[in-house]
Amino acid sequence: MLVQSFKQLATGRSGDWKGAHYDFMPWANNVFGYKNNSLQTNEEIFSVVTRLANTVSSLPIHLYQNYDEVNNGLSNLLNGESNPSMTSFSLINQLETSRNTDGNGYAFIERDNTGTPIRLWPIEPSTVVVKRNLDDNSIWYEVNSSEWHFMVYNTEMIHVRHITPLDGVVGISPIDVLKGPLDFQKAVEDFSLSEMNKKDAYIIQYDRSVSDEKRRAMIEDFRRMIKENGGAVVQEKGFTFDRFESRFQPGDLKTTESITRSRIANAFNVPLAFLNENTGTSTGTLSEQLMIQFVKMTLVPIVKQYEAEFNRKLLTQSQRARGMYFKFNVNGLLRGDTAARTNFYQMMIRNGIASPNDLRKLEDLPPVKDDTANQLWITGDLYPIDLAIQDRNSREPSPESEKAESEKGGDTNDKETEQLAEVFNRHGKHLNT
Structure with a gap:
């Protein structure tokens, strides 16, 4: 079997x-x-x-x-x-x-x-x-x-x-x-x-001259004083009291x-x-x-x-x-505390490692329905990771871009003039240049 x-x-x-x-x-x-x-x-x-x-x-x-x-x-x-x-x-x-x-x-x-x-x-x-x-x-x-x-x-x-x-x-x-x-x-x-x-223990010593009756009365009186006076006793002549220490050590x-x-x-x-x-x-x-x-x-x-x-x-x-x-x-x-999580999340987003919705899941937040919340971003500052470089608007134009603009024969003021002309044309006015 x-x-x-x-x-x-x-x-x-x-x-x-x-x-x-x-x-x-x-x-x-x-x-x-x-x-x-x-x-x-x-x-x-x-x-x-x-x-x-x-x-x-x-x-x-x-x-x-x-x-x-x-x-x-x-x-x-x-x-x-x-x-x-x-x-x-x-x-x-x-x-x-x-x-x-x-x-x-x-x-x-x-x-x-x-x-x-x-x-x-x-x-x-x-x-x-x-x-x-x-x-x-x-x-x-x-x-x-x-x-x-x-x-x-x-x-x-x-x-x-x-x-x-x-x-x-x-x-x-x-x-x-x-x-x-x-x-x-x-x-x-x-x-x-x-x-x-x-219970507290004591050693009672007494002289031989103390009679048995007096000894018994003293012991009984000693017990009563211990019980009623919180441990305080009155020592009489012919008697000595020594406390018997416990071996208990809290340490x-x-x-x-x-x-x-x-x-x-x-x-x-x-x-x-x-x-x-x-x-x-x-x-x-x-x-x-x-x-x-x-x-x-x-x-x-x-x-x-x-x-x-x-x-x-x-x-x-x-x-x-x-x-x-x-x-x-x-x-x-x-994840650590709030400050540590914030720095970590910023690093993850700015380096194109995680999308905003990915990080919202970690915080138990509902996802954002906007499609851009599912995209990966990189610093530049912050563009969709699949956006072409020429389509990104840099905050500070590079020397190469400035040279290219000068070769075209135009400058920033010309562009601003064209934009203003377009605005005035929409309202039925003309801009004198």
Whole structure:
């Protein structure tokens, strides 16, 4: 049988999930386990995962054919409605959340009778088992959950993942990588909280001559004064009081948190400043340079993986051959503030790189219906790029043009006289020259 030729690459947990006549190992998951608990109880991890998921799902994605935007049912799956119960934003947000917690994000591709994708359904990573067919080395996905029970070829499942070792196809979970630092941080926090919650302790010393009755009365009186007077006590003769200092040091907790933030930033490949860690960078530099670092080092590899999955599994080979492709737009994250965008747009227009309507799209403004708004312009100052040089009116005539005018025997005053004569003729008057 075909199933017997498969080699399982990723399994669930062992134990009671598997027996002689049953096998529910694919159902063993982390819904109530370590990964889900870390996301819900660790604010640094929650912050990083939220930032990555929201950023990726907020990026515009469009279907193009030879640089022209295409709007059809296929493009609507990724920039409109992925299925009747979910928008494309929610789908990509869930995929990215699963990728950053489990290490893998899955979405099943539902097709119509012609093989065209019509819906995308996110799949819980813990219910997916990746298998390899030993006959042809192909990858298959087996899904077993309360809703799904099927096995499909790899082109029927969107699979985005974190870094994958050479001998596998399943991504490594960043939370698994961080298990040691997170456990250490939790142990330090638990110890610190226990020390903080401890009541004040005192060492009471007294002379041997003090009777037991007086000693008990003094201790009781000491407790009452501590409780009612905010820690202030009256020291009587024959008794000395020493406070028992706690070993809790707030600086140790701060150092541990700083180290943990640094390791979380490394595992998720995000700038440390994204975890509100003070790196000593100025505000202006932080706003621009960190965003460039985040886009180039973190975001671009992520969206390239999504684009590769969408292009390979949602488009046919013939569609790709005709120049169709999905693409995210990350340029908007690099536009900077208003002044920087203005200078950038002026440079793009004056050098014939982009038209006014191209730049209006970047600002989410409606295109101008005038045809000149779709033309490329160059400085001279600013003419349509296809306008002949001789038809351009230069502000300062060149020596060659002045020489040509003088050879014609005319000057600027003659031209102005001719223009005035034409104006007067229109009104039934004559100009004496």
